[in-house]
Amino acid sequence: MRNKIGMAAVVATSVALLAACSSGTSSDESSMTSSPAASDTSSAIDASGAKLTIWTDENRQPAIEAAAKTFEAETGATVELVVKNFDDIRSDFLAQVPTGEGPDITIGAHDWLGAFVEGGVVNTVDLGTNADKFSSVAVQAMSYNGQVYGMPYSTEAVALIQNTDLVGEDAPATFDDMIQKGVDSGVKYPFCINVNGEVGDGYTMYPLQTSFGAPVFVQDASGSYTTEVGMGGANGEAFAKWLGENGEKGKGYISTTIDYATANELFNSGKCAYTVAGPWALSSYTDVNFKVNPVPSAGGETAAPFVGVQGFYVSSQSANALLANEFLTNYIATPEAMQALYDADPRLPAFEGVDTSTAPFPDAIAGFQASAEQGVPMPNIPQMGSVWDYWNAAESKIIKGADPVKTWDKMITDLTAALQG
Amino acid sequence: MTTDTAEKAPTPATESHGRSWTGLGWGFLVKLLLMMVVNAFGVSAIMSAWNAEAWVILGALVVFLVVADWVYFSKRMLPLKYIYPGLVFLLVFQVFAMGYTAYVATTNYGAGHNGSKQQAVEAALIQAEREVPGSPSYPLAVVRDGDTLGFAITEDGTVEVGTADQPLEAVDGGKADDSGRPTEVPGWEIVPRGDLLSDQALAKEVTDLRVPVSEDANDGSLRTREGSTAKVYKSSMVWDPAADTLTDTESGVVYTPNDRGTFVGDDGSTLATGWYVSIGADNFVTAVTNPDYAKPLLRVAAWTFAFAFLTVATSFLLGLLFAIVFNDDRVKGKKILRTLFILPYAFPAFLTALLWQGMLNPEFGVINKWFFFGADINWLGDPWLARFSVLAVNLWLSYPYWFLICTGALQSLSGETTEAAKIDGAGRWRQFRSITFPLLMVSTAPLAISSFAFNFNNFTIIYMLTGGGPNFDDTSVPLGATDILITAIYQISGVQGGRADYGLAAALSIVVFVVVGIVSGLAFRQTKKLEEF
Incomplete structure (x- = not known):
């Protein structure tokens, strides 16, 4: 008798367990398909059952969530946000889109574009009726071979940040002028720039390099980057020489002992009068009064920093291409959505008319914007990925005192060979 | 608990606790319960593999599950009862990973070669289709007549309709709203926007549809991305599945696939997007030489x-x-x-x-x-x-x-x-x-x-x-x-x-x-x- 009760219990439990497993999947689906909210438009459009998958990082999640809510309410479609580490998105998108497991839309940086096109994982997009409101540098950055592949929403660039208590608010006219002011202020470090320790950091140093007229890659007439290395020759060598003169064996203003954290720490403690950094470093400057200006020229030409652009890409393998484009053109490329994106994560907007006065550092944002305006888009050709290692290492060596011209020319030779091979 | 009852009701030495039916039979019941959990998870995993159409994983899961049931309900498989879980983990986490690495080593999988050939062709077509400069953005109505889909727009105040085979043509008696979007097209039914957004197959048909603007193919075709506006695009690349070639209609270059997973043109140029192919031991040769x-x-x-x-x-x-x-x-x-x-x-x-x-x-x-x-x-x-x-x-x-x-x-x-x-x-x-x-x-x-x-x-x-x-x-x-x-x-x-x-x-x-x-x-x-x- 007791045996039978036991058996019955076992059978009952296992049935319940199987039921729980099978119902698990169906209840997931029904919970994902939220019913359309009662709004006027929902009666006209009912896309219940359609699902859009969007990859985002943690910072942008609330903003996209807000746009997605309106979208869900008005169309009845569901948006599933997948939060990922921003740096992982590039390789994951490349790897997963061809398998059909990728998202419909992902957030991303513009310099990934070349690799995405080469990998065949992105579709072209149309910016919609508000196309003329996007900053032209941002649209250009999101273009490849004359086609727009991404909807930009923010830009970023490094700029000169100066301690106003030490050197006032005026932007220095030239690099030498800046050093002079820094020296006059009496601090130990008139100028500190992140060179990422021994590794070297061509990115932060780039405005100073372009002021010698030595861009990484040559741009053609339309502004697109060619694969021709542009930093060789006399201009590049002049920059290399200048770097050596200001390096550790020279005047010592640029040193491999400074990395990102050290530069921020020196600036924030008032030991350093000027530094070069991006908007992401602002939160480190809690103890000083500062102003943001464009980077001064060292070589006579405009000091153009790399402008980075972030935006949305549509997967080439998306089964919901129409829905994805609907979301982007009508729910992201609007002043309201762009404002919401800015409020959630203040980055320099790439869309005209976004009110930036709500940011923690509104004046600084204006300074960064001025710097970005004289900048150039970071090359989005896939070849750029091969440049960093050679470029950074050569700069680091020159700063440490290696023969500038020889080191630089060897780097150009090796890099050119690597790009062809 | 189990051992307690087992001791109270001594079993013949030849029978294990797991098969014991004498006394309360708890040993067998516990095993049965555990195997039910294993089977429940196994079956649900098999079902999700079925839904995801992952046939290799499905096959492996079925084999693992059947073998598990056989091992634990059979009388003879005593050693396997102990090592089977370990063997499964070894196969899944070690042997599979090593085998897959070895497989990847014989391909050119990587930047520029990370999809199938079909995807490379699609990418080439995407990259070659460009907006005709100066094309206006037409408010669009997607229309259908039975199974035939078409686009309706207004040009200079008259409503025009076209399909994939039929270039745009004015229709009499069409009406449009203030924005210019046709609201009534005689002979055609306007597809509600909700249908477009909710029906994945229909949406795909619409985004794939190209309506020529005139008899001259050089004038381009109407294309929509989100189903509410259309612009004129022109593609310069034609895919010929029979000949296995892509042809650039502007330059006349014919691209043929090579054995390294790249389309090479007859002028020596290559297309950006390739696909991955097996290249044998070439990677090892490069690595060493x-x-x-x-x-x-x-x-x-x-x-x-x-x-x-x-x-x-x-x-x-x-x-x-x-x-x-x-x-x-x-x-x-x-x-x-x-x-x-x-x-x-x-x-x-x-x-x-x-x-x-x-x-x-x-x-x-x-x-x-x-x-x-x-x-x-x-x-x-x-x-x-x-x-x-x-x-x-x-x-x-x-x-x-x-x-x-x-x-x-x-x-x-x-x-x-x-x-x-x-x-x-x-x-x-x-x-x-x-x-x-x-x-x-x-x-x-x-x-x-x-x-x-x-x-x-x-x-x-x-x-x-x-x-x-x-x-x-x-x-x-x-x-x-x-x-x-x-x-x-x-x-x-x-x-x-x-x-x-x-x-x-x-x-x-x-x-x-x-x-x-x-x-x-x-x-x-x-x-x-x-x-x-």
């Missing part, structure tokens, strides 16, 4: 061996020294001291590496400031100092491990042999050299070999502390003095810069795996001799 890599890789290999060997040797000796000292009865507070010693081992290695990187900074680091009177010693910038620093930091990280191991081994040594040696008149050094150390080696040598294998591939410490730098001055590839083989592979295969060549990376890893395997195998042979003491 490319002159740019061969020389620096030899130097890197030499340093890898030195690094792995020296790390094990130094940390073993230091750990052993501390273990002997703190094993002495005269040391007070051994427990607390031992805990403190283990601390470095408890920190995550990458944090430690970053911390040391800061401490070794020549200008701001505490090492120079506190221990070298502020001297300007560039620990990570000079090739030999950088190698020394890597070894020192790794020593700091790994000696606690050997301290733990050696302490345990020392405590398990019997005091009698030492006692006997003492009576025979052996001094302390003699005791250590002839008795303690050889006995210690029996239990620690296999661990030393595994530690060697681990450090041979110790990516974290190199990548986080020096990034492989300082770079060699005399090579054309960006490899550095502290690069070990695994960081060099990361560098060479382009995973670092985002232009990954996974095929080459997989091939190089297999080469390293073979090297480590051979070295470990030889070393294990040697340790057998130790056991003969």
Whole structure:
């Protein structure tokens, strides 16, 4: 008798367990398909059952969530946000889109574009009726071979940040002028720039390099980057020489002992009068009064920093291409959505008319914007990925005192060979 | 619980608890319950594999589940009952991963070759379809007549309709709203927007639809992305599935696929997007013969061996020294001291590496400031100092491990042999050299070999502390003095810069795996001799 009760219990439990497993999947689906909210438009459009998958990082999640809510309410479609580490998105998108497991839309940086096109994982997009409101540098950055592949929403660039208590608010006219002011202020470090320790950091140093007229890659007439290395020759060598003169064996203003954290720490403690950094470093400057200006020229030409652009890409393998484009053109490329994106994560907007006065550092944002305006888009050709290692290492060596011209020319030779091979 | 009842109701010795039906039969019931859970998970996993159309995974799951049921309900499979779970894990996590790496090594999977050929064709068509300059944006109505889909727009106040085969044509009696979007098209039914958004198949048909604007194909076709506006686009690329070629209609270049997964034009140009194909042993050949890599890789290999060997040797000796000292009865507070010693081992290695990187900074680091009177010693910038620093930091990280191991081994040594040696008149050094150390080696040598294998591939410490730098001055590839083989592979295969060549990376890893395997195998042979003491 007791045996039978036991058996019955076992059978009952296992049935319940199987039921729980099978119902698990169906209840997931029904919970994902939220019913359309009662709004006027929902009666006209009912896309219940359609699902859009969007990859985002943690910072942008609330903003996209807000746009997605309106979208869900008005169309009845569901948006599933997948939060990922921003740096992982590039390789994951490349790897997963061809398998059909990728998202419909992902957030991303513009310099990934070349690799995405080469990998065949992105579709072209149309910016919609508000196309003329996007900053032209941002649209250009999101273009490849004359086609727009991404909807930009923010830009970023490094700029000169100066301690106003030490050197006032005026932007220095030239690099030498800046050093002079820094020296006059009496601090130990008139100028500190992140060179990422021994590794070297061509990115932060780039405005100073372009002021010698030595861009990484040559741009053609339309502004697109060619694969021709542009930093060789006399201009590049002049920059290399200048770097050596200001390096550790020279005047010592640029040193491999400074990395990102050290530069921020020196600036924030008032030991350093000027530094070069991006908007992401602002939160480190809690103890000083500062102003943001464009980077001064060292070589006579405009000091153009790399402008980075972030935006949305549509997967080439998306089964919901129409829905994805609907979301982007009508729910992201609007002043309201762009404002919401800015409020959630203040980055320099790439869309005209976004009110930036709500940011923690509104004046600084204006300074960064001025710097970005004289900048150039970071090359989005896939070849750029091969440049960093050679470029950074050569700069680091020159700063440490290696023969500038020889080191630089060897780097150009090796890099050119690597790009062809 | 189970054993209690089993003892009360003794079972015949030939029957296990798991089959027992005498008494309450709890043993069998527990097994039944566990197997039900296993089966429930197995079946649900099989169902999701079915939904995802992952046939290989589905097949493997079915085999695993059937074998599991057979093993645990059969009378004969006694040894398998114990090793089956382990075997499954071995197959899934080891054999599969190794097999897949070997497979990738024979392909050119990587940047520019990461999809199928069909996807490469699609990408080429996407890249070649451009907006006709100056095309206005037409408010659009998607219309249908039975199964035929069409686009309706207004041009100069008249409503026009067209389909894939029928260029745009004015229709009489069409009406449009203020924006210009047709609201009524005689002979056509307007597709509601909700249908477009909710019906995936219809939406795909609409986004794939191209309506020629006129009889002349050069004028382009209407195309919509989101179903509410249309623009005129023109494609310059035509795919011919029969001939297996892509043709650029503007330049007349014909692109044919080659055996490396790339479309090559008859003028020698190539298309950006390729697909991955099997290239046999080419990756291995490149890995071994490319002159740019061969020389620096030899130097890197030499340093890898030195690094792995020296790390094990130094940390073993230091750990052993501390273990002997703190094993002495005269040391007070051994427990607390031992805990403190283990601390470095408890920190995550990458944090430690970053911390040391800061401490070794020549200008701001505490090492120079506190221990070298502020001297300007560039620990990570000079090739030999950088190698020394890597070894020192790794020593700091790994000696606690050997301290733990050696302490345990020392405590398990019997005091009698030492006692006997003492009576025979052996001094302390003699005791250590002839008795303690050889006995210690029996239990620690296999661990030393595994530690060697681990450090041979110790990516974290190199990548986080020096990034492989300082770079060699005399090579054309960006490899550095502290690069070990695994960081060099990361560098060479382009995973670092985002232009990954996974095929080459997989091939190089297999080469390293073979090297480590051979070295470990030889070393294990040697340790057998130790056991003969």
